Amino acid sequence: MYSGPRWFFPSALIHELDPGTSPSGRRPRRTARDWLVDFSCFLLAVLVGLLGADALRDNTDLPHAVAVLDQVLGALSCAAVWLRRRRPLGLAVAMLPVSFVSETSGGVAVIALFTLAVHRPFRYVAWVAGAQLVLTPLYFWWRPDPDLPYTAVVILFVVLTGATVGWGMFVRSKRQLMLSLRDRARRAETEARLRAEQAQRLAREAIAREMHDVLAHRLTLLSVHAGALEFRPDAPRDEIARAAGVIRESAHEALQDLREIIGVLRAGEGEEAGRPQPTLAALDTLVAESRQAGMKVTLEQRVADAGSVPASVGRTAYRIAQEGLTNARKHAPGTEVTVSVTGGPGEDLTVTVRNPAPEGDVPPVPGAGQGLIGLTERAILAGGTLEHGPTPDGGFEVRACLPWR
Template identity: 75%
Template structure:
C-alpha cells in the first residue's frame, strides 16, 4: 500500500505463513509483509501479483464495458455531432488504455481524466476506476480534492451534454451517488489493508517482545546461577585454600594433622567438582528443575555448621526458629546463603576465631540472620577473594524484600546481619 501515511511494519521479522500465498495479496501489501521477495531489482517497485493482474484486467474490462455502453448511447443520439462522437470515443479508448497505469500514477491519472471526462462520455468508466484507485492508494485529502472537482463540474457537464434517457436532476443525482459509492468503497478497501498491516505489525511486535522477555529471563537465570556458583564454590574453595596454606606454613606438623588436612582438601575438592557439574548441568538442560540436588533451605543450616566445624572452625549456632521447615523456601534459601557467605568470610579473614551464627524470628515478624566474628589474633594468611560476596548477599536480601547490613564491630570484629520478610 503506497502513500505517505500507509501502515508500515518491521522489515527484520520473516512471515513464513504468507510467503506461499503472496499471489492472493495486493502487491503493495505483499511488499510490506515480505519486501525482499517483492521488490524489483531495477525500479524498486513492487511486482504485480497474480491477484493484481486479475484485478487490473477486471478494471480494464469494466472501463471498456462502460465505454461501449456510452458509445452506443452516442450513436443513438441525433443531437451529438459526428466529429464530437469520434473525439469522444478516441478519448474513451485512451482513458481505458491508461487504466493499466493506475497503480504507478494513481494521482496523476485521476487528475488527467478530469478534463478528459468533460469531452468524453465513454471515459466515465475509466474515471471511476481512477477515482477508486486513488481512494485505495492515497490519503483522503487527495481523494477529497479530486472527487470534489468532479462533482463541482457535473452540473456544467450535464448542461452541455444532457443524458438522452434521464432528466437533468435524475442524471445528476445518479452520478453523485455513483461517485460517492466508488469513493466509499475505495476508502473501505484502504482501511481494510491498513488494518491487516496493523494486525501483522502487532503480531510481529508481540513475537519480538516475547523473544526479548525470553532473553531477559535467560539472562536473569544465568545471573542467578552465577550467584549460586559464587556462593557454593567460594565455600568449598576457601576450605582448600585455608588447609593448603596451613600445610604450607607448617611443614613439620604431626602426621595425623597432615592426614586430616589432606582428607578435608580431598573432600572439599570432590564437593566443589560435584557442585560445578550440577551448575553446568543446569546451564545445559532445557529445564533447570530436571536434575541436581534440591536448593538448601533453613533446615540445612545445621549441616552447614557441622561441615564448618569438621573443617576446624569454631562455630556457635543460636537457632531460635522452632520449625525451620515452616520458613518459606525462598526466605530459608536466602538465610542459608547469608550464613554460608558469612562463615566463608570468617574462615578467610578471621581464622581461629569463634564465629556466632544467630537465627531468630517468627511468621509475621520476619527472619533475622546474623554472623559475627571477633577480631583475629596474630597474622592472618592472605587468601584471594573477589570482594563480590557481600554485594551479592545484599542483592539477594533486597530481591527477597529484606535488607542486609555489614561492617566492622567496635572491637575489630565483623558482623553481617540481615532481616528477611516471613509471612
Template identity: 60%
Template sequence: MTRTEYRWLLPSAMADPELPGDRPWTWTRSRRTVRDWAVDLVAFLCAAFFGLLVLAAIEADDTTADVVVLVDSVIGAAACCALWLRRRWPVALAGTLTVVCIVEPVAGGALMVALFSLAVHRPFKPVALVGAGALVVAPLQPLLRPDPGTSLVASAIIGVLLILLVLSWGMVVRSRRQLVLTLRERARRAEAEAELRAEQAQRLAREAIAREMHDVLAHRLTLLSVHAGALEFRPDAPTAEIARAAGVIRDSSHEALQDLREIIGVLRGPGDTGEGERPQPTLTTLDALIDESRQAGMEVVVDNRVPDPQDAPAATGRTVYRIAQECLTNARKHAPGAEVTVTVTGGPGDGLTIEVANPAPAEPFERVPGSGQGLIGLTERATLAGGRLEHGPTADGGFAVRARLPWPSA
C-alpha cells in the same frame, strides 16, 4: 533495550501513520512490482472496456457527427492512458477526469477507476473534496450530452450512484488495509515483547544457576583450604594422613573444575547474599521430593531405574532434582488432581534421562500469568549441564517434559 526493540514498542500510529501508497509515489523512491503492473493493467482494461461500450452507443446514434466520434475516441484513449499516473498524482488525476467527464462520457470508466484509487490511497479529506466535486458535476454530463435512450433524471441518478459506490468501495478497501497493518504491528510488538520476556527469563535462570553453583564451589574450596591448612601446620603427620589429605584435595579440585566449566559465561545477580549455607539437592534426595509432593495431596508414580543414584555426578543429579521439582510444581498449578508419572533411567556412560508426564486435567483451568518461564529456565539449565530438554503437549491432551543429561563412565 535496543533502538530497534524500542521502535517496535511504539504505538502503530507513531511508527507508521500512513499506508504504503499514501505518500507521493516516485520512481526513485519505489519501483513498480509485478503486482503493481498487473493491477494497473487490469484498471486500464476495465476503463477501456467501459469507454468502448459508451463509444459504441455514441456511434449507434445517427445524429452524432463523425468528427465528434473521433474526438471522443481520442479523449477516451488519453483518459485511459492517464490511469498509469494514478499512483503518482491520484488527487490531480481524479480532479482532471472529473472536469473532462462533464463533456466527455467516454472518459467515465477512467474516472471511476481514478476515484477508486483515490479512496484507497488517500485519507478522507481529499477524497471528500474530489468526491463532492464529482457528485456536483454528475448531472451536468447528461444535461450537455443526453442519451436518447435514457431520461435526464435516470442518467443523473445512475451517475451519482456509481460515484458513491466506487468511493465507498475504495474506503472499505483502505480500512481493511489499515486494519491489516495495525494487526501486523501488534503482532510484531507482541513478538518483540515475548523475546524480551524470554531473554529476561534466561538471564534470571542463569543467575539462579550461578548462585547455586557458587554454593557448591564454596563448599569444595573450603575443603581444599582445610586440608591444605592441615598439611601446612602438620608437616610431620603420618604418611597415610598426608596421602589421604592429598587425595581429598585432588578429588575436590577435579570436581570444582568440572562445576566451574558449567558456569563459564554465567553471571551472578548483584546484591544476592546469605545463601551460601543452603544444602544442595542430589539424585538421592529425589525420593524426599516425591514424598513431599505426596504429602501435599498429589498422586505421583515413580519409576526410578537408576541402580546406584549416589554415584551420579553432583551437577547432573542436582539438575534432575530441579527438573522434577519444577515439573511437579507445574502439574499442581495446571493439572490439579491428575496423576503425575516420574521416570528416571540411565547409568554411567549411557547418560541420565528424566521424564515427567501428566494427563489432561479433569476440569479446564485458567492460564496462570507468566506461564512458560520456568520451562525456559529448565531448558537453560539442561543446556548448561551439557544435555537437552524437550517439552510439549501429549496426544491425550496432557503434558510431558523429557530431559537427557550426560553421565560419564567411570
C-alpha cells in the same frame, strides 16, 4: 465523475490490495498480482471507452470535431490509468474536467476515484467525490442521455459514485486491518523472543549463583587447608592427617553438590532431582562442619517458632550464613566468627555474620566479590535487604533482613 452515460462498472474487477509504500518511503517493486490488477483496470477503461465511442457515432447531433476530441481525451485517459498507483490524487483531480467533456473517459474517472479512496485519507476522497456529484447534473443537462430520464440517470450516477467511494474505503480499511494484524504479530513475536532471552539470562544467573553458593564453601575449605599444608610442611602428623581428611571430605561434598546441580539441570519439568534444598534447620550442621574444619564459630539463634520459617526464607538465610563463613575463612582465618539469627513470625528474620580483623598476614586467596553480589540478589528476590562492609574494629560484617510473613 462517472463511468459514462450507459454502463455500469463491474465491481468484481475492482478488487485491489495495492501494497502501498515501504517504511523507507520508496515504493516496492510491482508483483505479478499488481501487474494483473493494473492490466485489468486498463482493459476495463478501454472497454468503457470503446462503448462510449460507439455511443458517440449514434449521436448525430454531436459535431464531428467534438467527437474526435472526446475520443482523443479518452485514449489519453486510458493510458493515464498506469499512473494511478503513483499519482492517485493527481489522476482523480485531472479526470474531473476531462470526464466532464469526454464521454469515453468515464471508466477512467471511476477507476481514479476508486484508487483515490484506496490510497488516500477520506478528506481527499470527499473533495473529489463532492466535485463529481456537483458536476454530474450539469453534465447530463449538457449532454442528456437518450435512453433514460434526466432525474433517473442523475440518481443512478450519484449512487454509482457513492458505491465506488464506499468500496474503495472498505478495501482501504481491510488493508489497514491486515497491516495492523501483521504489525501486532511481529511485535508479539519480538516480545516473546525478548521474554525468552530474558528468561534464559535469568536462568543462567540463577544457575551461576547456585553453583557459587554451593561450591564456593567446599572449594574454600580445599584452598585453605591445602594452603596450610603448603606453608607448614613440618606440621605435626595429626594436623596433616586432619587437614587431609577435611580436604578429602570437602572434595567429596563438592562433587556431590555438583552432581545435584547437574541433576537439577537435566531433570524434566515437574521432576525432582538431587537432595532437598537446605533450610534454616540445617544451619547447625553448617556450623558444626565449619568447626570441624578448624574454624571458631559462635552461633546465636533467637528465633521464635523456627519450624514455621518459610522454606524460601530459610534457604536464603542458610546461603547468607554459608557465604559469610566462606568469606571469613578466606579473608580472616583464625578469627572467631559470630553467626546470629533473630526474628519471629510477622517480623523480619535477621541474619548477621561478623568477624574481627585477622591477626598477622593472611595468605592471598583469589576472589571476585561475586558471592556478595549473589547474596544481595537473593535477598532482594526474597523481598529483603542485605548490607555488608567493614566494622569499626577492622572486621567485616554481613547483615540481611528477610521478611517473615
